[in-house]
Amino acid sequence: MGKIIIGRREKISFPSFGPDLIWAKIDTGAYTSTLHAEDVRVEMENDKEVLKFVPFKSSDKTYTGKTQKAENFRKKIVKNSFGDDEERFLITIRVMIAGEVFDTEFTLSNRSKMRNSILLGRQTIRGKYLIDVERVNLSKSYRKNQAIR
Template sequence: MEKKIIGRREKISIPEFGLNLVWAKVDTGAYTSSIHAENIKVVEEDGKRILTFQVLMPGLRGYTGEVLRYENFREKSVKNSFGQAEIRYLIEIGFKFAGEEYTAEFTLSDRSSMRNSILLGRKILFKRFLVDVSGYNLAKIYRQKKAVK
């Protein structure tokens, strides 16, 4: 399989969150992908644990304020950007990127101090993409090729 060349920042769409072509940082140093989430809570309803949260930050393009609910989630220990281990919630998300659809695990984290609200880690990149750190939005060409077909 030929690998697609992508840049250090790319646009992805997450239909189930209502997000269309929002910026994501490509991070080969991070194993798992991550998305900014706020008001993260686990509530119990009818004996089931439900994870609720909001994605992105108010004021950002794509922010809806909608409270999302997931029954299928788990907790994972990850090292944050400072090298400290912390427990984060992990969910599986379908997203569109570089003219294809993928499913990946994303951790929910506070990325409010980061430049990008979404981070694509090497688990989704592995054997699919080559990263050209001198460019960004290079995956646009694959979206356009798919649209022309």
Template structure:
């Protein structure tokens, strides 16, 4: 059964040690994205590894850690201004409404945007229905 969500919801990214961060629902975007201020591809023991930092120090949920992933790729994405750009895409666990699932995020500079995390249709399909008049329904469902 699909859960009703609002235009912004709290999510947890347990592998990245980020709890109850706000994600803006964006039904116009296919892939989800997260603010990233540092990303670097390095070779470690003959394997390519992606190192990155998500969110930023001014965000109270920021944990300051450099994260790493061997499970990543690159994806061509149209940004909010309609320009195509190549972004790194990583997969991690997401918890919404107490349900854990894998989700893909592209890493991009969202410092000029109001919301550091966008949740696109790929996360929503088959799981959620959006009510744009509401926010944080996951929090309200716990009461």
């Protein structure tokens, strides 16, 4: 099967914790994908460190305010949009893009001043998608009749 054509912004889903169909900006200049998160903290649960966070911006239509957790996480140094090094938590999340479901890595960051809570970088889209920068929401046709696996 060939690569799927997506636009510069696409609606994606997070099957493991919702929400369904939230806008993501496609950014071929970014290596790693980023998810807006608030109240990010590490807590002990059953003698193990667990990363807890509230994903998405409160202004997002699908915002729930529910705290999510990741048991497998690490810290990573990334260059932010200003070119400065920044330490962020890195987690793996299951996503659905254009009807395809797969696990990919996201760093957690405060994107409150950005238009989109989600930025999809090269690592996530490489080998799967081609980007038509003149269009948005091209994955809509691939999502029809697709069940989350």
